[in-house]
Amino acid sequence: MKSYKVLFVGSPGSGKTTAIRTISDVEVVDTDTKVSDSTIKRKRTTTVGMDYGKLSLGEDSVLHLYGTPGQERFKFMWDLMVSDLANDASALILLIDNTRNYPFRDIDYYLSEFWDYIVKRHFIIAVTRSDLMASPNEADYQNYLKDKGILAPILFIDARKSVDVLDLVVSALNQESDIDWAEVLHRVAMTELKNRNPDPNSPQFEWLRKTRDVPKISIIEAAMQVRGISGATHLNKEFNTIDTSQEDLECNNLFKSLAKLAAAIKSKAPQLEPVRNISLHAPRKDSVSVFLEQDQSLGLLTLPALTHKQIRQQAEDLLQWSDNVENTQKT
């Protein structure tokens, strides 16, 4: 019996679990639980363990599908999978959610996190959810990778469609000539057809129900649900308040001054990288931080116990998901 492995990675909600479930022959190990922290455009369930699925590729070969949990707090699983379970995988498939505010930043992030792993394996980028957000488009992605000097196939897929996911797998295993892909495709398509009208008492039905879309909440509401954040203000490009947890928050003016200062630095030193963050700390005082993007910024007031990294992760995540930005820029 010949066995192949591929590993799916990508941001929370990029469709790793969906993709693996879509083509797996076996019931997928379910480690999804309700999301407890901030949710904006985000879905309600997230993988806390790992995803695993299996697809028979014929009489004597089988494909094992592994997916990492997307959230960074389960990062220990990434190391574990890379060094152990999926160490002998032949390809890494990076799923990029096109509805994120800065999808290219996700590419950078996963490239740097998985670099050692990627260089030794096939590497494929699959862009999901482009039906919900058309830009950036395929050419934008190609140009971006070209600028970075990276050679990788880019496929736009819908992770809910078995044919799309199978395309990815074919591309990942393209050096394997002895697989009868037509047979596999036929089988996968038949299973999908059967699953399309699920029995209301079946586990699939429960799963479909569980992952339906959820109402949106604002970036500020989401921020205030995070433990350790005591105040939050969302500013637009012109440094006007879009939303705030408290109109008379004392540091609101400070947030604005710092955001303006960042813009001033950028215009003064355009040759340097742009300012991404300014923050102020003291041992017994709440920290004041401002995180800046071209089109928006987020000010956070946080307990002194929260580390810089924790604050930054929260802020970057919130800015990726904020829904009040025009999606015109590409990075």
Next chain:
Amino acid sequence: MSKILRKLEGMAGTNCSALVQNSQSLATTFTKEESVYLKLSLQAFTLIFKHADKADAEKVATHDIAEKYDEAHLQLGQRRLICFRLENNTLYISMIGQNQDVHKAQKVIRGAVNILSKVVNAASAHPPKV
């Protein structure tokens, strides 16, 4: 004095650092290419603390007089500059790269603030001969 800075950088995991008093550099390990970051961040940090003190001053009416912010960060792309306010208008600015542990650097430098102040005081009492 740059020997002390080098040692502190080693412990904190920072790339380079400088002690600046009244906008005059007392000691620096920033290279010539990196000095643009020192210059820029020095101006920025001076303004950042000014804004912070102003915001605090507006609060004093309603709160007990609290401590001042003594630590500020400026992230430029993947580069991070960390600044601590010491006594006598002195700033300790250090630069840290992308994959370094910011939390560790903060802790180590904060632990060394008193020593740095002493070094600065000693240096200004006996200015080096030129």
